[in-house]
Amino acid sequence: MTPLTTLLTALDALNSNKLRSGLTLLGIIIGVTAVIALTAIGNGAQETITARIQSLGTNLLFVRPGASTSAFGFAGAAGSAATLTLEDSEALMDPVLASHVVDVAPETSTRSQVVFERENTNTTVIGVTPSYLPVRAYELADGRTISDADIAKRSQVAVIASETAEELFGLRNPVGHTIKIGGRPFEVVGLLEEKGGTGFGNQDDRILVPVSTAYYRLGAQRTAGGEITVQTISVQIANEDVSDAATEQISSILRLRHRITDEDDFSVTSQLDTIETLEETTQTFVIFLGAIASIALLVGGIGIMNIMLVSVTERTREIGIRKAMGAKRRDILSQFLVEAILLSLTGGIIGVGLGYGFTYFFDDVELGGQALNMVFSGDIALIATGVSGAIGLFFGIYPAMQAARLHPIEALRHE
Amino acid sequence: MQQAMPVISIHNVTKTYQMGRVLVKALQGVNLTVDRGEMLAVMGPSGSGKSTMMNIIGCLDVPTGGRYLLEGEDVREMNDNELAGIRQGKIGFVFQTYNLLARASALANVEMPLMYGNGRNRRARALEALDRVGLAHRAKHMPTELSGGEQQRVGIARALVKEPSILLADEPTGNLDTRSSDEIMSVIQGLNRNDGLTIVLVTHETDIAQHTNRIVSFRDGLVVDDAPVAQPLLAGQHA
Numbered sequence: 001m002t003p004l005t006t007l008l009t010a011l012d013a014l015n016s017n018k019l020r021s022g023l024t025l026l027g028i029i030i031g032v033t034a035v036i037a038l039t040a041i042g043n044g045a046q047e048t049i050t051a052r053i054q055s056l057g058t059n060l061l062f063v064r065p066g067a068s069t070s071a072f073g074f075a076g077a078a079g080s081a082a083t084l085t086l087e088d089s090e091a092l093m094d095p096v097l098a099s100h101v102v103d104v105a106p107e108t109s110t111r112s113q114v115v116f117e118r119e120n121t122n123t124t125v126i127g128v129t130p131s132y133l134p135v136r137a138y139e140l141a142d143g144r145t146i147s148d149a150d151i152a153k154r155s156q157v158a159v160i161a162s163e164t165a166e167e168l169f170g171l172r173n174p175v176g177h178t179i180k181i182g183g184r185p186f187e188v189v190g191l192l193e194e195k196g197g198t199g200f201g202n203q204d205d206r207i208l209v210p211v212s213t214a215y216y217r218l219g220a221q222r223t224a225g226g227e228i229t230v231q232t233i234s235v236q237i238a239n240e241d242v243s244d245a246a247t248e249q250i251s252s253i254l255r256l257r258h259r260i261t262d263e264d265d266f267s268v269t270s271q272l273d274t275i276e277t278l279e280e281t282t283q284t285f286v287i288f289l290g291a292i293a294s295i296a297l298l299v300g301g302i303g304i305m306n307i308m309l310v311s312v313t314e315r316t317r318e319i320g321i322r323k324a325m326g327a328k329r330r331d332i333l334s335q336f337l338v339e340a341i342l343l344s345l346t347g348g349i350i351g352v353g354l355g356y357g358f359t360y361f362f363d364d365v366e367l368g369g370q371a372l373n374m375v376f377s378g379d380i381a382l383i384a385t386g387v388s389g390a391i392g393l394f395f396g397i398y399p400a401m402q403a404a405r406l407h408p409i410e411a412l413r414h415e
Numbered sequence: 416m417q418q419a420m421p422v423i424s425i426h427n428v429t430k431t432y433q434m435g436r437v438l439v440k441a442l443q444g445v446n447l448t449v450d451r452g453e454m455l456a457v458m459g460p461s462g463s464g465k466s467t468m469m470n471i472i473g474c475l476d477v478p479t480g481g482r483y484l485l486e487g488e489d490v491r492e493m494n495d496n497e498l499a500g501i502r503q504g505k506i507g508f509v510f511q512t513y514n515l516l517a518r519a520s521a522l523a524n525v526e527m528p529l530m531y532g533n534g535r536n537r538r539a540r541a542l543e544a545l546d547r548v549g550l551a552h553r554a555k556h557m558p559t560e561l562s563g564g565e566q567q568r569v570g571i572a573r574a575l576v577k578e579p580s581i582l583l584a585d586e587p588t589g590n591l592d593t594r595s596s597d598e599i600m601s602v603i604q605g606l607n608r609n610d611g612l613t614i615v616l617v618t619h620e621t622d623i624a625q626h627t628n629r630i631v632s633f634r635d636g637l638v639v640d641d642a643p644v645a646q647p648l649l650a651g652q653h654a
Contacts, residue, residue: 005530016518321514324475325528325573326503328496408475412514 001331010338013311021343024307028347028391029354031297032384036355037362038293039380042286044363044373049282053275055195059102059240060135063092063233063250066265083265085227086211088257089129092235097253100237100246105135106230108214114207115180116168123164124206125181127214127230133192135236136203143175143190150210154217159190163204181207182218235268243270290380297384300347301391308340308399319403320411333404340396341389348388352381420487422580422613423449423472428481430467430636441467443636444481449581454607454614456624459633466585468633469617473508473583474501486580503531507574511586513566515558521545521569522554528577544576545569548602564595571602575612582606582614588623600626601651626650 014021065083089106092098109126132138133145141162150157158179165174174188186209195203209218215228237246247268254266312319319332359376366372430442441464449455459465470476471483474490477498483490485505493501502508515524525541534540545551548568558566567587574582584603588596604626606612616627624630625648632640 001530009530012518317514318516321516322527322531323499324473324502324508324514326499326506326531326577328499328531330496331531409470412475412510 001327001334006331006334006338007342009335010342013315013335013339014342020307024303024343025347025350027300027303028297028344028388029300029351031293031300032348032351032388033354033358034293034296035290035384036352036376036381037358037374038289039286040355040359040374040376041372042282042289043375043377046279046282046286047375048373049278050275053271053278055137059237059243060271061235061237061243061246061250062269063088063235063254064231064267064269066263066267083258084230084233086129086230087227088254089230089233091253091257092233092250094253098246098249100242100249101235102238103131103135103236105129105132105234105236106211107132107232107234108211108228108230109232110214110218112182112218114164114168116174116177119168119170121164121167123167125214125218126206126208127211127218128208129211132208132234135234138195139193141191141193142173143188145190146208146210151212154212155210156184156186156213156217157189157210158186159192159208160188161192161204161206161208162194163202164207165191167205179207181209184217240270240272243272294387297388297391300388301344301395304340304343304392305395305399307343308336308396309402311339312336312399312403315403316406316411316414319406320408320414323406323408324412329404332406333400336400336403337393337396340400341392344392344395345385345389348385351388352385355384356381421448421450421484422453422486423447423615424482424484424487425472426482428471428478428483430464430471430476431479441636442471442478445633445636445638447631447638447641449613449615451613452607452611453629454604454627455616455629455631456627457615457617457631457633458619458621458624460619463633464636465617465633467636469583469585469615472581472615473506474498499531503528504577505580507577507579507582509567509570509574509582509584509587511589513558513563513570513590515566515569515573517558519557520554521550521556521558521561521572524558524569525572525576528573532577534577541572541576544572547575547606548572562595563591564598567591567595567599568602571599571606575606580613582612584614584616586618587616588618588620596623597650604650622648 063084084106086106089104092101092104105128107126107128109124111122112125113120113122114125128146129151130146130148133140143159145159146157149155158181160174168174168179169177173191175191177188178185179188180186211230212228235246235250237243247270250268251264255264258265322332356376359374362372363374364371425445425447428442428445429440432439432441445464445468457465457468467476471478474485477491477493485501488501490498490501516527519527522538522541522545525544526537529537529540542551542554545554548571550565550568550572553561553565558569561569582603587603588599591599600623603614603616607614616623618624625644627644628647629643630640631638
């Protein structure tokens with residue numbers, strides 16, 4: 001029997017029982033659509049997170065203090081020690097020892113209650129230097145930024161980010177008004193342009209104050225030597241290619257300053273490290289979603305096997321007739337196998353189409369305040385189609401063998 | 416030379432079945448020779464072994480003992496696939512219950528056996544076969560749209576289409592009224608008399624058997640009578 005004849009015979013058989021074929025198809029369609037749609041959601045989430053981190057700039061390195069160690073030798077969380085100072089950050093601006101460093105932005109942050117008239121909110125208050133805005137890629141919408149003079153005088157001035165401003169001032173321009181941070185009056189001197197993005201690490205919900213003011217007036221940690229300590233130093237480097245060299249330069253400067261001989265009391269991480277870690281995490285999430293959806297596909301496969309078994313029983317007589325007319329075992333086997341594969345493959349292809357449609361129509365749809373980002377993956381589509389075909393083969397082989405094994409005489413007697 | 420070699424040559428064939436714990440001896444040493452162009456009837460009560468004999472002749476089953484040569488080929492040592500090949504090439508079956516595929520048109524039914532061989536021009540050959548049984552005009556009809564007699568003629572066309580060495584007809588008129596019966600017998604007789612097709616017909620109706628040239632009677636797994644028909648009846652004479 002030629003492959004074409006086998007295909008046509010199988011199509012004919014499936015066509016003669018449209019409802020049944022359709023329902024069996026549906027099982028596979030749902031499975032494949034679920035796989036495509038869920039992995040699209042997962043990939044979308046991954047893309048969103050990566051994009052958000054990239055929006056911070058990939059040419060940034062973060063220097064953070066190491067873990068503090070208590071008197072009893074228990075290690076605290078990373079970043080809990082107060083070992084980085086404002087002087088450390090200034091030392092990183094050395095044009096010779098730190099040639100790859102373009103700019104540094106030390107910061108110290110704390111959460112605080114912020115009040116304006118009868119409005120109040122709890123937000124992140126960050127002590128910064130003038131370089132914070134360029135390094136973290138903020139633009140001023142109005143007013144001025146924190147100046148060196150503000151730091152020297154420990155002025156009680158604040159630059160407010162867009163979302164915090166809206167929270168406290170509504171539609172009014174906050175510049176020139178006085179707000180209370182932790183009970184102390186601060187004059188709002190500037191307003192930041194909106195950066196976009198919500199949820200995780202919202203960059204539009206914060207208040208910037210001079211780093212000295214934050215340290216002395218807002219009760220951050222203090223060192224024995226009276227230097228201003230900082231929690232993070234954002235280091236802007238020329239480009240991400242010199243990331244490793246810059247890390248090395250920063251480390252050697254800090255080791256020298258901290259007189260370190262063995263273990264570093266700080267850590268330098270790049271944005272790329274962060275992205276990598278998050279991508280690994282979200283990849284697991286995508287695989288997890290895909291695995292759940294695969295269960296639906298498996299159930300669809302069992303549906304195929306079920307219907308093929310019923311079909312073999314129903315068509316026993318037909319099998320007998322075909323065998324009497326000279327059909328060989330492999331003719332019968334391939335006929336039923338092709339039917340099963342045709343079912344699952346068609347289901348797979350329709351499922352990919354539906355999944356694609358789903359991805360297309362639900363991309364950017366607002367869902368619970370967040371725009372749903374869905375990324376259709378051609379690889380997954382190919383794999384899903386392949387797997388659905390394989391499912392047809394796997395679940396079709398047993399019924400097809402049952403059919404092929406039938407003895408022609410008994411099959412002919414079957415009512 | 417061709418006349419010298421019989422189409423069917425059966426020597427001392429036995430067939431034993433295991434039915435649960437009981438051993439059933441369906442055939443107990445049958446001898447039968449059928450020459451090319453013969454038309455014979457196999458008769459006998461149910462349980463006489465005639466169905467078993469037909470299955471063996473039709474290569475649906477193999478004998479337990481003895482020798483069966485089909486056109487000189489020993490069938491006994493063949494496996495399933497080789498038997499299927501023989502059925503495809505040499506045997507044309509006609510069944511009592513027609514056994515047409517309900518979902519396929521008359522033409523598609525006749526075409527079906529050709530799919531399992533190296534069939535070229537399947538459609539044309541199927542149409543020709545339908546024409547030989549006088550049903551070319553109903554080629555596109557589904558079996559349910561045909562009368563019993565017509566369905567059986569489709570069945571005969573299906574058996575004819577691959578130009579078999581033998582036509583095996585198992586009670587071909589068993590489900591038909593007298594008139595349709597006569598029609599079918601006339602077709603079958605025509606194939607034998609005009610085209611020289613070898614025909615083995617199983618029946619329990621004596622007047623159907625009288626249409627053939629030779630009657631072989633079975634009882635208890637043995638041939639008990641094998642005699643030529645003196646004056647074969649001609650179908651299609653009255654009606």
